Amino acid sequence: MAPTPMNHARRSTIQSLSNPLVKRMRLLREKRHRRAEGLFLAEGLRIATEAREAGVLPRWLFLAEEGAGHPLAKTLIDATLAGGGEVIDTTPAVLSKLSGKDNAQAIVAIYAEPKTALTDIDRGAAPIWLVAERLRDPGNLGTMLRTGDAVGAGGLILLDESTDPYGVEAVRASMGAIFTQALVQARWEEFLPWLRSGPGQLVATWLGDDTQDYQAVRYQAPTFILIGNESQGMPEAYAAAADVRVRMPMMGKADSLNAAVAAAVMAYEVLNQRRS
């Protein structure tokens, strides 16, 4: 097989906004191009360093001069090259074009999307798993990943038609947790049989009947915390299939919490029970 251009020049310079690789990579801001390429884009030295520390290296690393001078950037450059990726010295204008922001970060990194299936998960490896159903908001999604990392969860299972976890906004809100948390996309019809094929307590945050106060339940590991759609909650059948339905106290006019907040309040309760 003939060597590809990538093998030839693993560190190169791109100045032109119309460079074909730049044009191709900027399309990763759109979901259909991410799907077609199996790639996604993350911005900033901090997130790329979190990824490196989790053993994940970019396929392409774009840096402006300003970003390339940081000691952590040097480490990242070396690791990227050692991992077979390509390092591209470029301009702030190209980085802005890639990220779609006026004040782009000095680093944009392109990663392969991992494809994790339910059967790839070792459920016993973590005491908490977050499960979100038809999650719509990418900020909520990224925030749930970040919270999952904080509470020592194993990952996030996205049920049915949720927003794309590899979009720029979700990746940014995850603050790097997209590289440390397992991420699975599945349908409820696959999830429930998989769940019941092993140990695990399914806990639904539920606004309907037959609920217990979320502090009155003793949670068992692994605890799967199920959060419903932001505006509609979850289907009644999902709540009915859960081992327990819980609610947080609501003292005001509102009847629900933001989805990422509900996930965090629940997850810290489960964690607090374990550590006490």
Add this chain to the structure above:
Amino acid sequence: MAPTPMNHARRSTIQSLSNPLVKRMRLLREKRHRRAEGLFLAEGLRIATEAREAGVLPRWLFLAEEGAGHPLAKTLIDATLAGGGEVIDTTPAVLSKLSGKDNAQAIVAIYAEPKTALTDIDRGAAPIWLVAERLRDPGNLGTMLRTGDAVGAGGLILLDESTDPYGVEAVRASMGAIFTQALVQARWEEFLPWLRSGPGQLVATWLGDDTQDYQAVRYQAPTFILIGNESQGMPEAYAAAADVRVRMPMMGKADSLNAAVAAAVMAYEVLNQRRS
């Protein structure tokens, strides 16, 4: 004084996208126009109904035919007219222009911005107050208001240069809590003397030294929960001035939580201590 057009026709119809009132109200999507007018915009029957139930009525209520038929819309129309506001029957195109969204809600309501000062607050009226310092993200701001409502907080005090709480995104994320929670904007130099002029425990969520586990502290009412800027945290001097500095356990790679999540985890701990 001559009667104004508003007094003449309290219910009217606007079809034209270039109507002067439409042009004026759509500018409320920009902060400087909100400041100049002392007005802000909220979308949707649900939020406008929360406002009405909290005793807050719009100055102008724009409805498309589709939205005007709902029983709650009829109640809202009657209350708006009784409160001296103007009801405007309009088209989906005008509502889209006002809200800046393709799929606008069938109701857009314009409210006067309340001007609440620290000295207007009755701190004893609620056991919890949220305090956020240089909050940048309007989604986080709205989510904190929503959480405040849920935990029975009195309101949100925004310190220093925070994002505008009356922007469309913050109002939307609040899910109506912008009408039920007090909202004060102040500088730290005003806040601290005001706080110390009465009862209140200032609790800083802090990533630095001299912290206690957030569950090891017995919180005293009223508890003021201080959350720092999303990327930088709070200045050391603010943490030092707090009565207690607390941290949540962090089991993973990340060293912090999303600001709205941290506020919620803290606020539920304070609430849980009170109700147990």
